[in-house]
Amino acid sequence: xxxxxxxxxxxxxxxxxxxxxxxxxxxxxxxxxxxxxxxxxxxxxxxxxxxxxxxxxxxxxxxxxxxxxxxxxxxxxxxxxxxxxxxxxxxxxxxxxxxxxxxxxxxxxxxxxxxxxxxxxxxxxxx
Amino acid sequence: xxxxxxxxxxxxxxxxxxxxxxxxxxxxxxxxxxxxxxxxxxxxxxxxxxxxxxxxxxxxxxxxxxxxxxxxxxxxxxxxxxxxxxxxxxxxxxxxxxxxxxxxxxxxxxxxxxxxxxxxxxxxxxxxxxxxxxxxxxxxxxxxxxxxxxxxxxxxxxxxxxxxxxxxxxxxxxxxxxxxxxxxxxxxxxxxxxxxxxxxxxxxxxxxxxxxxxxxxxxxxxxxxxxxxxxxxxxxxxxxxxxxxxxxxxxxxxxxxxxxxxxxxxxxxxxxxxxxxxxxxxxxxxxxxxxxxxxxxxxxxxxxxxxxxxxxxxxxxxxxxxxxxxxxxxxxxxxxxxxxxxxxxxxxxxxxxxxxxxxxxxxxxxxxxxxxxxxxxxxxxxxxxxxxxxxxxxxxxxxxxxxxxxxxxxxxxxxxxxxxxxxxxxxxxxxxxxxxxxxxxxxxxxxxxxxxxxxxxxxxxxxxxxxxxxxxxxxxxxxxxxxxxxxxxxxxxxxxxxxxxxxx
Ligand SMILES: [Zn+2]
Ligand SMILES: [Zn+2]
Numbered sequence: 125x126x127x128x129x130x131x132x133x134x135x136x137x138x139x140x141x142x143x144x145x146x147x148x149x150x151x152x153x154x155x156x157x158x159x160x161x162x163x164x165x166x167x168x169x170x171x172x173x174x175x176x177x178x179x180x181x182x183x184x185x186x187x188x189x190x191x192x193x194x195x196x197x198x199x200x201x202x203x204x205x206x207x208x209x210x211x212x213x214x215x216x217x218x219x220x221x222x223x224x225x226x227x228x229x230x231x232x233x234x235x236x237x238x239x240x241x242x243x244x245x246x247x248x249x250x251x
Numbered sequence: 252x253x254x255x256x257x258x259x260x261x262x263x264x265x266x267x268x269x270x271x272x273x274x275x276x277x278x279x280x281x282x283x284x285x286x287x288x289x290x291x292x293x294x295x296x297x298x299x300x301x302x303x304x305x306x307x308x309x310x311x312x313x314x315x316x317x318x319x320x321x322x323x324x325x326x327x328x329x330x331x332x333x334x335x336x337x338x339x340x341x342x343x344x345x346x347x348x349x350x351x352x353x354x355x356x357x358x359x360x361x362x363x364x365x366x367x368x369x370x371x372x373x374x375x376x377x378x379x380x381x382x383x384x385x386x387x388x389x390x391x392x393x394x395x396x397x398x399x400x401x402x403x404x405x406x407x408x409x410x411x412x413x414x415x416x417x418x419x420x421x422x423x424x425x426x427x428x429x430x431x432x433x434x435x436x437x438x439x440x441x442x443x444x445x446x447x448x449x450x451x452x453x454x455x456x457x458x459x460x461x462x463x464x465x466x467x468x469x470x471x472x473x474x475x476x477x478x479x480x481x482x483x484x485x486x487x488x489x490x491x492x493x494x495x496x497x498x499x500x501x502x503x504x505x506x507x508x509x510x511x512x513x514x515x516x517x518x519x520x521x522x523x524x525x526x527x528x529x530x531x532x533x534x535x536x537x538x539x540x541x542x543x544x545x546x547x548x549x550x551x552x553x554x555x556x557x558x559x560x561x562x563x564x565x566x567x568x569x570x571x572x573x574x575x576x577x578x579x580x581x582x583x584x585x586x587x588x589x590x591x592x593x594x595x596x597x598x599x600x601x602x603x604x605x606x607x608x609x610x611x612x613x614x615x616x617x618x619x620x621x622x623x624x625x626x627x628x629x630x631x632x633x634x635x636x637x638x639x640x641x642x643x644x645x646x647x648x649x650x651x652x653x654x655x656x657x658x659x660x661x662x663x664x665x666x667x668x669x670x671x672x673x674x675x676x677x678x679x680x681x682x683x684x685x686x687x688x689x690x691x692x693x694x695x696x697x698x699x700x701x702x703x704x705x706x707x708x709x710x711x712x713x714x715x716x717x718x719x720x721x722x723x724x725x726x727x728x729x730x731x732x733x734x735x736x737x738x739x740x741x742x743x744x745x746x747x748x749x750x751x752x753x754x755x
Contacts, residue, residue: 125658126599126749127665129647131540131623132523134745135532136638138676139503141737144510147677150535152512152528181531201510247539248675249546 144202145224149247151181156203157219158185158194160210167214171207171234178242199224205241261314271308278304278445281316291318293328293449294442301327303442305394319449325483327355332392332432332444333382333455333481334360339435340381341477344374350437351413351465351474358491359455359480363463365413370475375457378477382455389448390433394441396426402438413465414438454488455481497739504637513638521635521642537623540647540672547668549621549649554601556625560591566600568593575629598624598648606652617653617661624648655701658750662709662731669733669746670713680736681745683710686723693727702750703729727751 138146148154157171165186175182185194191208198206207219208229219237222229232240243251256272261280263269271280277295281288281304295302296315301324308314317324334353341348341364353362364370370378397405399418406414417438418427430439432447444450458478465471482488499505507513512529515522525533541551557579563569568576577594595601602620609618626646634640651661666683673681685706688699706729710717724730731748 125651125653125661125665125751126747127649127651128597128747128749129540129669129745130644131533131536131647132638132641132644134676135529135536136503137735137737137743137745138532138536139506139512139638140498140501140741141677143501143738144506146532149539150532150676152510152531202506247535247542249539249542 145204146202148204148241148245151202151204153183153201153203154180154245155182155205155207155241156185156194156198157182157207157209158191158198160191160208160213162186162188163211164209164214167217168209171209171219171238174234174238175241178238180238180241180245195222207237259308260311261308262312264315273309274307276305276307277302277314277316280308280314284316288316292316293318293444294324296324301442303394304445306442319483326481328442328444329450329454329483330355330360330479330481332447332450333479334362335430335432335435335437335439335443336382336385336447336450337378337457337477337479338362338364338437339385339432340378342435344377344381349411349413352417356478359458359478361476361478363465363474363476365465365472365474370460370477375460375477379455379457383452385433386447386450386452388433389446391431391446392443393431394443395429397429399423399427402427402429405436406438451481451483451485453485454483455479456488456492494739494741498741501739502637503639507637515637519643520632521630521640523638523641523643537647539675541623543668543672544621544649547619547664549619551621551623552602552605553622554595554598554605554624556595556627557592558595558601560593562600562604563593566603568596568600572596577627577629594627595624596626596628598622598626598646599650602648602650606650613654617651617657619649619651621647621649658702659705659709659712662706662748662750663712665748666709666713666731669748673733673735673745678735678737682734682736682742683714683717684720684732684734685710685717686720686725686730686732688724688729689722689726691726692724699729706731706748706750725749725751 138150155175157168157175159165159168168184168186172182172184185198187194195206195208202224204224206222208222209219213219213231218231218233220229220231221237256274258270259273259275260268260270269280269283271283277292277297278289281292292304294304294317296317297308298312302308319325334355337360338350338353341362342350345366349365351363351365353360399421402418403415406412406418421427427438428440430437430441430443456479458480461476461478463474463476465474480488480491482491507529510528511526512532513526514524516524544551560569563576576596579592579594580589581592583590601624602622605620606618624646625643627643630640630642635642651665653661670681685703687703692699710731728750730750732744733746735743735745737743
C-alpha cells in the first residue's frame with residue numbers, strides 16, 4: 125500500500141487557509157523584539173538571546189524607526205508576536221507584548237514572556 | 252387514459268407507478284399529478300438522465316420531477332439557460348457577432364464568440380442589462396428535432412459558420428436538437444427551463460473575457476470567451492463573490508511574495524526557489540511529519556532520484572508515463588551508447604527495490620517505509636499554479652508492505668495518522684472518498700471484494716461517513732482520497748492512500 129502527501133502543495137493550502145497568519149509553530153519568524161529608543165538596544169539583544177535559547181525563532185529590530193512603523197511592517201509580514209522595549213521596559217526588565225490581529229498590549233517580565241512563548245511555539249505533537 | 256396509444260408505466264421515487272400513453276412529456280405528467288407541481292417543476296430525471304419537461308418519454312421509466320429546490324438540476328439549468336440568454340443578448344447588441352459554443356462549468360458558464368473588436372468591461376455591463384431585459388420578457392423556451400440538412404441550410408442562411416461545422420460533426424442520421432429562447436435559436440442538447448422568466452435576474456454576473464481558440468486549435472480563429480457565474484439567489488451570488496475576493500487576498504502566490512517565502516522564475520518553471528522564511532515553514536512541517544511517522548512505526552529511507560530507464564520499463568512508467576518524465580542522458584565510461592536515465596516521478600518503484608532486498612520472513616511484516624523523496628514530473632506550463640501544481644516537488648511517500656489480513660488494520664492506522672495531522676494543522680473538517688474498481692483492472696472480483704471491504708471497514712473504525720466514487724480506483728487496487736475544507740469553504744484534494752493487493 126502506498127501513502128502520498130505533497131508538502132509543497134500542503135504548504136500552499138496552509139498559507140491560503142490561514143491567510144498567511146500561520147500558527148505559532150509554523151510561523152517562520154515567531155517573535156520580533158523591537159526597540160522604541162536606541163537606549164533599549166542592549167536589552168533587546170538580551171531578550172532575543174533568551175528567546176532563541178528557549179527554542180524560539182526570534183529577531184531583533186533596532187532600526188532607527190518609529191515603533192508604529194516597525195509594528196506595521198512586521199504585522200504585514202504576519203509575525204505573530206512583537207515585543208516592544210522602551211526606557212521603562214529596560215528599567216523594569218519587562219517587555220510590551222502585541223499579538224498579530226489583536227488590539228492592545230500586555231506588559232510582562234522578560235522571563236515570563238520567554239516561558240509563555242516557549243510553551244506556545246511547541247508543535248502540536250510535543251505540546 | 253384509454254385513447255388507443257400504447258401505454259407506458261412511470262415509476263415515481265416513492266415506488267408508486269402510473270400509466271400514460273407513450274410519448275407523454277414530464278410537463279404533462281406533472282400537470283396530471285397536480286397543477287401546483289406543474290408550476291413548480293423545472294425538469295425531470297428519466298432513468299437517471301436529465302430530461303427536459305418538453306421531451307417525450309418513449310417507454311417504461313423511473314421518473315423524478317425536479318423543482319428549483321433540487322440543487323444540481325436547478326443550477327445546471329440556470330447556468331445553461333443563462334449561457335443562451337447571454338449569447339442572445341450579445342447578438343441583439345452586435346448582430347454581426349458569430350456564436351460558437353457555451354457550456355456550463357463550475358459556478359457558471361462561458362460562451363465563445365467571434366467578434367473583431369474586443370469586449371470591454373463596459374460591454375459586459377451592457378450585456379448584463381440586456382440579459383435582464385430578456386429575463387423580464389419571460390420569453391418561452393421551445394425545442395424541436397431537425398434533420399441535418401435543414402439545420403445546415405438554416406445556419407448557412409443565418410451566416411453562422413461555426414454552427415454549420417458543429418452540425419457537420421454530429422454523426423449522420425442523428426436528429427439535431429434545436430432550442431429557442433424567445434426568437435433566438437441555438438443548437439443545443441438541452442435540457443432547458445420553460446421560459447426566461449424562471450431565471451434569477453439578480454443572481455448572475457459576467458466575470459471576465461479571455462481568448463480561446465476555436466475547438467482549442469491554435470491554427471483556428473481566436474475567439475473571445477465570456478465567463479459568467481450564476482446562482483439561485485442574490486445571496487448565493489454575493490457569498491460566491493465574497494469568497495472570490497477573500498480567495499484573492501489569500502492567494503499563496505501573492506502572500507509568498509509579500510512574506511518573502513519563495514519565488515519562481517522562467518529558467519526552472521514549476522520548481523520552487525525557497526527563501527529562508529519559506530524554507531523554515533517547510534522544515535517545521537517536515538520535522539513534525541517525521542516525528543508523527545516515526546511514532547506511527549514508519550522507518551525513513553532515501554532512494555536515488557536519477558534511475559536507469561530499465562527500472563522504469565519494468566515498472567511500466569516508461570511505457571505509460573514517459574511524456575511526463577524528465578530524461579537525462581550520460582556518457583557512462585565513454586561507452587558507445589549513452590545511458591538513458593529518468594528523474595523519478597514517484598518513489599514507489601525505488602521503495603520496492605528496498606523491500607526486495609530486505610525481507611527475511613513474514614514476521615517482518617508489516618514493513619512501513621517512508622521517504623521525503625524529491626520527484627519531478629513534467630506538467631504543461633499552463634497547468635502550473637504556484638506551490639499547488641509544480642514540476643519539482645517532494646513526495647512524502649510511504650509504502651506499507653503487509654499481508655492481506657493486515658490491510659484493514661494498517662489502513663485504519665493510516666487514516667488515524669492523517670486525521671491527527673489534519674487536526675494538528677488546523678483543518679477540523681475533511682472528507683474521505685473511496686474509489687472502487689474501474690472497468691479495466693487486474694485481479695479477480697474476489698480480490699477486489701476483499702480489498703474494497705478492507706478499506707470500508709477501516710474507514711468505519713475511525714469515522715462513520717465517507718463518499719464512494721465508483722469505478723475511479725487505479726487498475727491495480729482501490730484508493731482513498733482525502734479532501735480538506737479550508738477556512739473559506741474551499742475543498743482541497745490532499746493525501747492519497749492507494750491499496751495494491753499484488754505488489755505492495
Ligand atoms: Zn445549450
Ligand atoms: Zn509511492
